[in-house]
Amino acid sequence: SNGKKAGEERRRQRERGKKAPTKDQKESENEGRRTNKKGKEGENKQKKDRKTSTSSASSNSSEEESLAEEELAMLMEQVEQKKKLISTMRNKPWRMVKKLSVLREAQAFVEKFEGALGKGKGKKLYAYKMMMAKKWVKFKRDFDNFKTQCIPWEMKIKEVESHFGSSVASYFIFLRWMYGVNLVLFGLIFGLVIIPEVLMGMPYGSMPRKTVPRAEQATAMDFSVLWDFEGYIKYSALFYGYYNNQRTIGWLKYRLPMAYFMVGISVFGYSLMVVIRSMARNANENTADGDDDNFIFSWKMFTSWDYLIGNPETADNKFASITTSFKESIVDEQESNKDENIHLRRFLRVLANVLIICCLCGSGYLIYFVVKRSQTFSKMQNVGWYERNEVEIVMSLLGMFCPPLFETIAALENYHPRIGLKWQLGRIFALFLGNLYTFLLALMDDVNEKLAEEDVVKNITRWTLLGHHNSSAGNGSTATPPPLDPADVPRGPCWETTVGIEFVRLTVSDILVTYITILVGDFIRACFVRFMNYCWCWDLEAGFPSYAEFDISGNVLGLVFNQGMIWMGSFYAPGLVGINVLRLLTSMYFQCWAVMSSNVPHERVFKASKSNNFYMGLLLLILFLSLLPVAYTIMSLPPSFDCGPFSGKKRMYEVIQETIELDFPLFVAKIFSYVANPGLIIPAILLMVLAIYYLNAVAEAYQRANAELKKKMQMQREEEKNKRNNKASTNPALQDLEDLLTPSTKSESHPKQAEDKKIESPNKTSPVGKEGRAAALDGSPTTGGRGAAFTPPPHVFVTQPPTLGLRPPYPGQPRPRGHPMGPVPGRGRGQPRCSYPA
């Protein structure tokens, strides 16, 4: 290395002072890479001395020289290099002392010459730009920190996670996400529909649709009436019927009916976009690591400890869960080697499925029966509280008792817990879906009846108004007739408000049932087990009933279905989303408390990270299913004649046509009429179908290519293992000679191996890796003998790429160092090449 230093000095004196520091720096960098990472102190000191000497040399020479064009470019390049060094400094595994000194030197250099660069082209502007760039980076970092701090409930969820594991925490993360979505929807509806109507529309009592009818006014403030969402609540901005059909309201000329319609559509549009975006993000993360079940045990060993635990109790839990998880993997491993009686298993599974289908049909029929009965009840006069709420009660009871029933039947099936969970979720989903659609069918019957009633009421209203005018005209001849008090006008049945009320009542009863279930099922049970254990015959904590485990699947499905009902009902009851936001907020706190105080961690702990897309898939399905009824009613049912923003029109979507005709210039109407032509729409749909097919084919092709590559990697690994096994006994020197004498096959496999390595770790070929290999090569004793084996045939060495003699898995390694490949006999470079492995 002395010879090298001499060469460097000479080179430095030959070239200009400014260029030397960089080249020197690069050389020292390369030096740093090649030497052992453990950092010999002497080496460091030497480098520091050299650096200080070069920096002093540069500071002397910079002042007097004037900057010519090429020097400017050269200088810029050096500055860029230094900047790159600064930015990648973090990735280098050097000691902190070394890093700090190199960093300071590079920063000093950049500062000194950045200003100098500006002399040529307007120093102030350049310096200003640099400063702005730095400030921008700092601002972005601060903003990121701020954003992370703004995420609500992070500590709460972490606490739950540290006690119960990631699957329970994933439910709460899902809940938080739903809360965010609902908040946005609420903002849309509240800001664009409710507020304008309340501020700029006609006040309460001014129109028939906004007033409680005379007949009901006596009881309109009673709590029981309000609880049923009748009375004053029914005639408020919470429901569809309140809104006026005036085309523009207020001095802003705000088009309320149009806004109502567009907000209704955009609620679905936004939800769809957000769900699909979330699914795509999850799918990306999944394919990034693939299903690498190759490393189960290794990952368990090296990544299972959570370094963020700061609580001894939690640490105990974590130790226990790690132990359990190891035991479970061991059991899994052993079970996969076992053979089972397949026929018995199949029979049991078929039996279980038959039983469950019976249950589902039974529950569907029960709901249908109950809904039909409620229709006959509504015709009766004095109905008790039970009869009025029978439908909701039955649905809630079914939702409470069927899932545990399914679970006990599923015990017959003997699946792996993760698969069993998916089956359970699917069945509960089918149950809720059946219930919901039966409910909707019954509701549709109701709506049709109301529509028939409307015609009758329309006539009555007209005659009443006529009669009133005649009578008032009879009293005073020329005076304008006093308007009929809005409370006295006969009212139509307003089916949209009825539908809205039904959904709101269903939601509220669902909320109540959920909270009461948690309170009784978890909290009271925990209290009972805890306190009665002292005076009970058998051990309550270990046997029945013991503490409850957190039911992830039930809770997630409840959340998903609740959201489905919100989507369905929000068009007819704009206030529903607000109620849901409140519900989610309180639910978060309530359930966090309940989980921490009354639940115990699951016995079998398994990772739930991949189920996230499953939940999103369910949500997407529910979104489509809840879009259908709303779209159907918008398209095919006529709106009520005297309530809501679309009253008086034949169909609700006519508001769009009206707006286009009246508010937009003529050509827009023409454009829309062309676009709406079926001749244009059908080819567009065909085109989209073709695009989907094409993208599907491309995705499949990529997947196949992926699988092939993985197989190739596997095979290579097996090959290497076999080779190692076979050759473990032979002389390493002989082996090297053998390798050298078969260059053709090796050079063919090299590009493939290099390519595979590149594909394997595209962005992760890091200096660390290279350093590691270098260190392993240089420092470890095992390759020392191999290094000795190199020196005998130097002539072969310089004609072949030096990689052949080294371990075959790392062919691409010396190349990035810039050593020229191929024969280089003439230069004195042969010297360092032989010496570097030593």
Next chain:
Amino acid sequence: MGNKQTIFTPEQLDAYQDNPFRQRIAEVFSEDGDGNMTLDDFLDMFSVLSEMAPRDLKAYYAFKIYDFNNDDYICKSDLEKTVNKLTRNELTPEEVNLVCEKVIYEADVDNDGKLSLEDFQHMIIRAPDFL
């Protein structure tokens, strides 16, 4: 320096003593390999353990931490020590043996019976919840 508590009672300190690898972390980041750190070593440790450190750097230091005997390889005895520290000696020796063998089978690419830095890096880079 304000009214933050700077002197901890032994009981409070005990509450933070649960990391099973605390001894190894101190050893790896210290100058003399014995657990005594200068300020720069301390900074180094936190810089590597922070969220913003790149995965390769973390993988490199993780390898050093799990290499109990400092021979640049994670051999079977290192693995056994790791497992016992993680489970506080709750597993039976056969189970420990099985786990170690599985790990070596899964991650050892060059088949020398122990994990080198490359094996370790290759395996840990894909792990979804690595640090």
